[in-house]
Structures are given as structure tokens and as C-alpha cells.
Amino acid sequence: MAKSPLGFIFAAAALVLAVSPEARKAARQVAVKGAGIMLELVDQVKDRTRELPSAEATIKEENDSEHHLLP
Numbered sequence: 001m002a003k004s005p006l007g008f009i010f011a012a013a014a015l016v017l018a019v020s021p022e023a024r025k026a027a028r029q030v031a032v033k034g035a036g037i038m039l040e041l042v043d044q045v046k047d048r049t050r051e052l053p054s055a056e057a058t059i060k061e062e063n064d065s066e067h068h069l070l071p
Helices: 005-019 021-051 054-069
Strands: none
Touching: 005 021
16 A cells, blocks of 8 residues: 555555544544535536526527527
8 A cells, every 4th residue: 555655645644543633633624624615616606507598598599589680
């Protein structure tokens, strides 16, 4: 597992989390904040896409406007 530098980092992090209650508490707080940020981003994307007109509505509107312009 620890043959690469990344393996050493993961092994050290696992050891610190296994031994230190403070590290576990800090990791939990970071995880909760990260989850909150992700949920907020998802909500923002949903709100932005809800505001955009659908592709079908846009095509229908373009077709309707073309029919009005033709003699």
C-alpha cells in the first residue's frame, strides 16, 4: 500500500485518524462543511437550470415567430 508517495500520505492520515480524537473531530467537521457546500452548489445549479427556458420551448417560440414573419 505504501509503495508510492500517495500511499504514504494515506497511511499517515489513517494512522493519525486512528490515534487522535481531535483529528477525527476536525475531519468530521471538514466533511460536514464539505457536504453542506456540495448541497448548496446542487441547489444553485437546480435554480439556474429551472430559470432557463427548455430547448423545446425555445424551438417552438422560434418556429412561431418565423410563421408570423412569413407572408
